[in-house]
Amino acid sequence: MTTQSEDATDRRTELAPADRVVVSYPEDLSEWGRFQVEKDSFAAYLRKTKTDRVRQGDVWEEFVGVGCCGSALDVPLRVERVEGGETLGPDTAVAFEVREACGMQGGWNVQSASGPNEV
16 A cells, blocks of 8 residues: 555656556456446546556556446456556556456446346
């Protein structure tokens, strides 16, 4: 876990963009949630917003979308590897992998007759 003083130091220094960052999401994320997370536009969002130092083990609680009736889906993403730099940059490749389930509800009951993890 990083401290506020480490974050402030990161913002004052020029950080080298990573070549590749591998981010994981929990296996109990629904197919719809996986589709949203793995979109090119979501990787572009991460490249634009994760401009401080990125470290293995960092966890980001990211908003993925709004479902029917305004239900929000936030997904805990974890940095698994940072290759060749210290932060995300405009050319950083963002790869996704699946990690162990965490008990999240990956979808919305109102969108699925079978329950929260069905698409």
